[in-house]
Amino acid sequence: MxxxxxxxxxxxxxxxxxxxxxxxxxxxxxxxxxxxxxxxxxxxxxxxxxxxxxxxxxxxxxxxxxxxxxxxxxxxxxxxxxxxxxxxxxxxxxxxxxxxxxxxxxxxxxxxxxxxxxxxxxxxxxxxxxxxPDASKGADHVREFFTRMGFSDRETVALMGGHTVGRAHIVRSGFDGPWTRKNLSFDNEYFRNLMFEEWQVKEWDGPLQYEDVATGELMMLPTDMAMRTDAEYAKWARAYANDQDLFFADFxxxxxxxxxxxxxxxxxxxxxxxxxxxxxxxxxxxxxxAPSGKCPFSGAGASSDASSAKFRELAMHGSVGPLKKATPAADVHQLEASSSRSALHKAAFWGHVQVIDYLCNEVGINPDVQDVYGDTALHDAARFGHADVVKLLLAAGASTSVTNAAGLTPLQVAVEYSKHDVVALLKAAPSHSRL
Ligand code: HEM
Known part of the structure; x- marks a missing residue:
C-alpha cells in the first residue's frame, strides 16, 4: 500500500x-x-x-x-x-x-x-x-449490474442521469454524439429528451444507437432507452423529467x-x-x-467563425469523418480566441491519432503553434503519454526544442509525467526547430 x-x-x-x-x-x-x-x-x-x-x-x-x-x-x-x-x-x-x-x-x-x-x-x-455495464444491452442487464452494486431501480435511474453531460466518442466506445444540447451543464435535460422526444434507430455503420427524430443531433444508447421502455425505470425517468429538484436530490x-x-x-x-x-x-x-487496502469554451472569440470553431470541436472529439467534411468551410489554421489553441492542439490533447494524421499530412497545420500556456501540440501529447501522436507529430517536423510558459520542452514534460515511451521517442528524435 x-x-x-x-x-x-x-x-x-x-x-x-x-x-x-x-x-x-x-x-x-x-x-x-x-x-x-x-x-x-x-x-x-x-x-x-x-x-x-x-x-x-x-x-x-x-x-x-x-x-x-x-x-x-x-x-x-x-x-x-x-x-x-x-x-x-x-x-x-x-x-x-x-x-x-x-x-x-x-x-x-x-x-x-x-x-x-x-x-x-x-x-x-x-x-x-x-x-x-455494456451499453448495447437492455433493462435486464442494467438491473443485474446495478443490483450487484447494491442499487435500487430508483437509484439506478438517478445515476443514469449522469448522461446529461458529456458525449460518446467513436474512438472511445464506438458510439457517437451527445445526449443533450447543453451538455456541459448538469440539469435534467437527459430525462426530458429521453421521455419527451421521439427516438428512432440511427442508420449508420456503427453500433445500434438511437437518434432524435426531430433533428438527428442527439443520441441515446440502448441502455439509455431501457430507462424509457422498462416500466419500473420509466416511472423514475418520468419523475426526473418533470422535477429537476427531485433528480438532483436523488442523484x-x-x-x-x-x-x-x-x-x-x-x-x-x-x-x-x-x-x-x-x-x-x-x-x-x-x-x-472486503478489500483491505488497496465549461467555458469553444467560443471562437472575436474572429468567430462557426465553421472553424466546429472544425476544432470535431478534432477535439476525434470525429475524423465529419472533420473531413467540415474542412472546406473552415479556416483550419484559426486558433481559438480564448486559448490560442489549434485543431491540432485539441486532437493531440485527447490522443486522437487519425485526426492528427489527417491534420499533419493532408491539412498541413503548423505543429509548432503555442497556446496560451506556451504548449505546442507536442507538449500536450507528451503530457498525456500519447506515443502514437508524438510519432506523427515528429514525423511532421514538430520542434522538440520549444519551451512552454513553465520553461519545459516536450521531453521535460514527458519526464515530469513519467511517460516513458514518449521520453524514449523524444530522446531519439533529431533536435530541430522551425522557430
Ligand atoms: C448502464 C450504465 C452505463 C452505460 C452502459 C454507460 C455507457 C457509456 C458510454 C458508451 C459512454 C460514451 C463514452 C465515450 O465514447 O467517450 C458514456 C459516457 C459517459 N457516461 Fe456513461 N454509462 C452508464 C452509466 C453511467 C453512470 C452511472 C454515469 C455517472 C453517474 C455515467 C456518466 C457518463 C458521462 C459523464 C459520460 C460522458 C463522458 C465524456 O464526455 O467524456 N454513465 N457512458
Whole structure:
C-alpha cells in the first residue's frame, strides 16, 4: 500500500486546484471526471465486497485495459499537479472527489464525499474485467449490474442521469454524439429528451444507437432507452423529467453512495452529521472478503467563425469523418480566441491519432503553434503519454526544442509525467526547430 501522508487536507485549496485542473483554457473535463469516478467505483460487487474505488486499481492491469476504460487514464494526468501538491490525499480519494465536485462545477447538486481511501501498490486487488455495464444491452442487464452494486431501480435511474453531460466518442466506445444540447451543464435535460422526444434507430455503420427524430443531433444508447421502455425505470425517468429538484436530490445521494462502495468506513459520507441518508442502505459486504487496502469554451472569440470553431470541436472529439467534411468551410489554421489553441492542439490533447494524421499530412497545420500556456501540440501529447501522436507529430517536423510558459520542452514534460515511451521517442528524435 502506498504510504499515506498524515496531514489535514486544505479543502478550499484542493477544490480550487481540482477546478483549475478540470476547467481551464485547454479543456472542460468535468464530464470525463464524473465518468472516471463512476468507472473506478462501479466495479463493486456486494456479494463479496470486491471492486470499488478503494485502491485506485484502475491504474493497473487488467483494469486499465478493460475496454470500458478506454481513454479514461487521461484524467489521472490532468490531476497530476494536484496530487503532487496534496500528497496527503490518495489518488483513489482524488478521483472520487474530482467526480463529486465536477458535478457541482457543472451546476449540479453538491455530492457528499469523505476521504479515507488508500492506493494499492499493484493490480492484485483489481476486480476481473467486464464489471461495468455494456451499453448495447437492455433493462435486464442494467438491473443485474446495478443490483450487484447494491442499487435500487430508483437509484439506478438517478445515476443514469449522469448522461446529461458529456458525449460518446467513436474512438472511445464506438458510439457517437451527445445526449443533450447543453451538455456541459448538469440539469435534467437527459430525462426530458429521453421521455419527451421521439427516438428512432440511427442508420449508420456503427453500433445500434438511437437518434432524435426531430433533428438527428442527439443520441441515446440502448441502455439509455431501457430507462424509457422498462416500466419500473420509466416511472423514475418520468419523475426526473418533470422535477429537476427531485433528480438532483436523488442523484447526489446515489452518486455519493456509488463513490463510497467497497471503501473503508471513513469514506461513507452519510456518517457525517447533517448529511441525509441514501435512498437505500449501503450493501453490507462479507467482512472477510472486503478489500483491505488497496465549461467555458469553444467560443471562437472575436474572429468567430462557426465553421472553424466546429472544425476544432470535431478534432477535439476525434470525429475524423465529419472533420473531413467540415474542412472546406473552415479556416483550419484559426486558433481559438480564448486559448490560442489549434485543431491540432485539441486532437493531440485527447490522443486522437487519425485526426492528427489527417491534420499533419493532408491539412498541413503548423505543429509548432503555442497556446496560451506556451504548449505546442507536442507538449500536450507528451503530457498525456500519447506515443502514437508524438510519432506523427515528429514525423511532421514538430520542434522538440520549444519551451512552454513553465520553461519545459516536450521531453521535460514527458519526464515530469513519467511517460516513458514518449521520453524514449523524444530522446531519439533529431533536435530541430522551425522557430
Ligand atoms: C448502464 C450504465 C452505463 C452505460 C452502459 C454507460 C455507457 C457509456 C458510454 C458508451 C459512454 C460514451 C463514452 C465515450 O465514447 O467517450 C458514456 C459516457 C459517459 N457516461 Fe456513461 N454509462 C452508464 C452509466 C453511467 C453512470 C452511472 C454515469 C455517472 C453517474 C455515467 C456518466 C457518463 C458521462 C459523464 C459520460 C460522458 C463522458 C465524456 O464526455 O467524456 N454513465 N457512458
Amino acid at each position: 502506498q504510504p499515506q501522508v498524515d496531514k489535514p487536507v486544505n479543502m478550499e485549496a484542493l477544490k480550487s486546484e481540482v477546478r483549475a485542473a478540470l476547467i481551464n483554457r485547454k479543456s472542460f473535463s468535468c464530464p470525463i471526471a464524473l465518468r472516471v469516478a463512476w468507472h473506478a467505483s462501479g466495479t463493486f460487487d456486494k456479494h463479496d465486497g470486491t471492486g470499488g474505488s478503494d485502491g485506485a486499481t484502475m491504474r493497473f492491469e487488467p483494469e486499465i485495459s478493460d475496454d470500458a476504460n478506454k481513454g479514461l487514464s487521461i484524467v489521472r494526468d490532468m490531476l497530476h499537479e494536484v496530487k503532487k501538491a496534496h500528497p496527503e490525499v490518495s489518488e483513489a480519494d482524488l478521483w472520487t472527489y474530482a467526480g463529486a465536485v465536477a458535478t457541482e462545477f457543472m451546476g449540479g447538486p453538491v455530492v457528499p464525499h469523505a476521504f479515507g481511501r488508500t492506493d494499492a501498490d499493484d493490480g492484485s486487488s483489481c476486480p476481473e474485467n467486464g464489471r461495468i 447526489a445521494k446515489a452518486y455519493a453512495k456509488l463513490l463510497a462502495l467497497g471503501c473503508p468506513e471513513a469514506c461513507n459520507p452519510f456518517n457525517v452529521p447533517g448529511v441525509e441518508p441514501p435512498i437505500t442502505p449501503f450493501p453490507v459486504a462479507p467482512a472477510a472478503a
